[in-house]
Amino acid sequence: MKIFLTILIILIVAIYIFPLFWMVSSSFKTRVEIFSMPPKFFNFEVTFKNFRRVFYKIAGWGKFAKEVPSEFPRALLNSSIITILSTLLAVTLGTLSGYAFSRFEIPGKSDLLFFILSTRMLPAMVIVVPVFIMYKTLGLFNTYLGMVILYTVFNLSFSVWMMKGFMDEIPKEYEEAAMCDGYTRFQAFRKIILPQTYAGIAATAVFCGIMAWNEYVFALILTSEETKTVPPTIAGNVLKTTGVNWGEVAAASLIFLAPVLIFTFLVRKHLLRGVTFGTIKG
Amino acid sequence: MKTKMLSDRGIALLFILPTILILVFIVVYPLIWSLFLSFTDYSVVGTEKPHFIGIKNFANILKDEYIWLHFQNTAKYVIMAIAIQFFLGLGIALLLNREFAGRGILLTLVLSPMMLSPIVVGLFWRYILDANWGVLNYFTSLIGLPKIAWLGEKEMAMYALVIVDTWMWTPFMILISLAGLSAVPKELYEAAEVDRASTWFKFRHITLPLIAPLLLVGLLFRTMDAFRMFDLAWGLTQGGPGTATSTISIALYRMAFQNFETGKACAFAYIILILIIGMSNIYIRFLNRLQKRGG
Structure with a gap:
């Protein structure tokens, strides 16, 4: 009984935390791994590019592309x-x-x-x-x-x-x-x-x-x-x-x-x- | 110092007046203005002055089946979400109402979704619920279920909204239920134990009557909140697909700020307002009674 309750509690906590965990892990994924199926939970390549893109966006195309501050x-x-x-x-x-x-x-x-x-x-x-x-x-x-x-x-x-x-x-x-x-x-x-x-x-x-x-x-x-x-x-x-x-x-x-x-x-x-x-x- | 001269009466006035004035300026005055506009054909993007058209706006809204649909959507969402959150919240609270290692931090984590920005929660869940690369469909596929277009099908979009709302707001019911449970005197259970009462008997005849008033407060809070909800649905579905998850707040937004039917929107806002006043009256009376009892 006690083990069963413990498992239930762990499960509920996991369900509650998962979307936040998923937000954290997604923020460190490359564009390819964001859309990979099956999803990658831990074994992905960590990138900080997303955070850079939050503050600097790309303006222009091709060789004219450059980073400008975002809004x-x-x-x-x-x-x-x-x-x-x-x-x-x-x-x-x-x-x-x-x-x-x-x-x-x-x-x-x-x-x-x-x-x-x-x-x-x-x-x-x-x-x-x-x-x-x-x-x-x-x-x-x-x-x-x-x-x-x-x-x-x-x-x-x-x-x-x-x-x-x-x-x-x-x-x-x-x-x-x-x-x-x-x-x-x-x-x-x-x-x-x-x-x-x-x-x-x-x-x-x-x-x-x-x-x-x-x-x-x-x-x-x-x-x-x-x-x-x-x-x-x-x-x-x-x-x-x-x-x-x-x-x-x-x-x-x-x-x-x-x-x-x-x-x-x-x-x-x-x-x-x-x-x-x-x-x-x- | 001048304040030294002030009587209690003067201080009371000085302390309360700014609050009342600013509320009148930002809440009451615009409401009076919009009451006037609700009887006109005014549009903020038009160049014409408002024309008085009597109760035509109100009549049109009450006759409009399309608007009726939004009330039905809202009712469907409110009833489903509140019922699930009530039972789930109480259940989880009963489960968590015991001592275990790391309880404080785990509880805070479980409760945190309700403090987050509903629009951002709605937006991010789009990714989780995505039909093709959403992680929820991945989990359901593990137990052999087919892929579900959560946000693409009318029926499913409503369930998706209820699921996300439940993730976000069950913590509120957990918190309320836990507060109720922790206030139940332990002696009552001990006495029941002596009589060899069953777990169900103890829950039904000791726990439930004692926590019922608090649970009711929780339900009222949630109902009021769910009834006027906009952000979460807007972030998740924008009312779509079609009008499947379009609540009254979304209908009002579209009327006022996409079609710019300002006069009609004011009338619609007033109809919602009357409903809210009716509901909050019940709620306020209840809170009043509870406060008197609590001292």
């Missing part, structure tokens, strides 16, 4: 800028609102909280139609500012709910004691409460960052060449070309997914909380 590095930079700025904003606003919602009597508090949550329930595709029109009118289409604002909003409800959850866990008595010692409410928040929630803030930031990094619909519709992020760039390469070179796609995907895997590992203790909006505490 990928720019997309990587765009993704990083938009992710970092929007995460900072979302977490800052979320921490402040989360504290206020956790500590103060606010008229219509639960309605407000559920209004905030409901903005996240909306399908991105429903929001993006009117936002597209608005951004065109306001000149925010295809700008960093537009994308940063949008991703901030996209993560704001999550950030508020997560931070309220973390704040709820800190006893009210902490700041009451501080205020007895002559701290103002604001000082008590900044010097007593905030340091207690650093771990929570970090976890919230990681989740916000991952969600902004992965986002596709808004980026597809609201960005063009200058601010295009990685997801629409990779998608464009696959969906718009015939005879896709899967080695290059795997290499680009791997570069893109690696940070997410690393950060997921770092917040693994908060995963449950993160995927349920802080409503279930792990």
